[in-house]
Amino acid sequence: MNKRKEHVVHKAHELFIEKGYHATSIQDILNHSGISKGSFYNYFPSKGELFKAIFTSIHSQVKEDRDALLIGEDLDDIHIFTQQIYLTMESNRKNKMLQLIEDAIVSNDPDLILFIKQSRFLFLNWVHDRFINIFPEDRKPYLLDCAILFAALLPNIHQTSHAMNEPISLKQIIDYCMACITTILEDVSAKGLQLFSPDKLHTLLPNSDYNDFFNNEFSYATLSLKKVIEKVFTANNLNQASYLKLLLFIQEEIMNHKEPRVFLIESALLSLKTCPHINETKEFEHYQTILCKMI
Known part of the structure; x- marks a missing residue:
């Protein structure tokens, strides 16, 4: 812009x-x-499109800040996730997002209302993705239901605390909601209770371009592999710099080209494979799986 x-x-x-x-x-x-x-x-073209630009600009900044919190950290660290949620809700408060959304909805602009609904599902999708990072693999079938509950609990408890003039901090609310979800997840998984299939979540999302896909699943895989490389090699090690440059090259090739040069990406990937400290990790296996889907 x-x-x-x-x-x-x-x-x-x-x-x-x-x-x-x-x-x-x-x-x-x-x-x-x-x-x-x-x-x-x-x-x-219209005031509605301007509203979308405002909403998208705020969302992009929040996403950038949330992703920055993951650098050098474990994806399964619940405390990092709660920090990301805190950052998101603070941004919403600062930018008066609830007020803006309510005002836009009463405008009765069908296109704008659809945009807002789909944006809410984008947040749900992000929470679901993060739950997949955080909780064990065998809990995966129940994580969409839990993500829906978590996304509903947060604003309702927050708004109720304000209505009752209760001095409950945002951090307390987030920690409480996360504790509730962890307990619920254990219960529903033990009983095999599931309402929604995660496979259908994509039907609720707006049409996304190639970069949207990159910015979600692949960005997490890249951050995880970056952390592995930084752990294996010291900061002043030439190998670390070389492998990180390869990751950066693949990232830029994916982001900046509608038709990424596959032969160059495969060459960079082959160079990463030559290092057993990288090639034999689960992070590299996941990174390679996601990358193959994209090229």
Whole structure:
């Protein structure tokens, strides 16, 4: 997003918080951002598309910050996950996301309402993916149900604590919800109780491009393998630098090319395989499996 367009997104976000989405006119946005009507429509076909740009910009920043917390950490560390949830909810509070969503829904714009619903399912999908990282393999069939419960518990307990003027911190709420889910998971898995099939979750998600796929499953696999390399080799070891460069090359090839150069990726992968300290790890096996799906 260029700086001028980003400026309009920022200024419109300010107005939506101050006046509400429905009460903010395009002329208000033009006045507040200092651009012409022609420039506005060059950037955004409608006010609804501008709302989507605001929502997407906030979500992208949250995702970047959440992923940063994983660098050098174990994917199965529950404490890292709760930090990611805290970061997400703090961003929602700071950016008045609940207010924006409620305002947008009452606008009765079908396309915008669908966008909001699908965005909620993206969060559910992320929670489900993280639960797969955190909990044992044999609990996998029950994790979508638990992700749904977790995603519902968080906002409801948070809103109830505010309504009752109870001094419950966000961290306490998150830890409590996670403890509840852990207990529920043990119970339903022991009894074999399952409502939803994880295989159908993708039907709820918006159409995603290639980079969306990369930014989810493959990014976690890359972070996990990066950690392995950093553990095996010291920071000043030339091999560490070389293997990390290979990971970076594959990452950029996937991200920056609609048709990645498979022969170059396979060559980089072959170089990684030559190191038994990398090749024989479960992280490399998982990384290679995900990568093969993409090329």
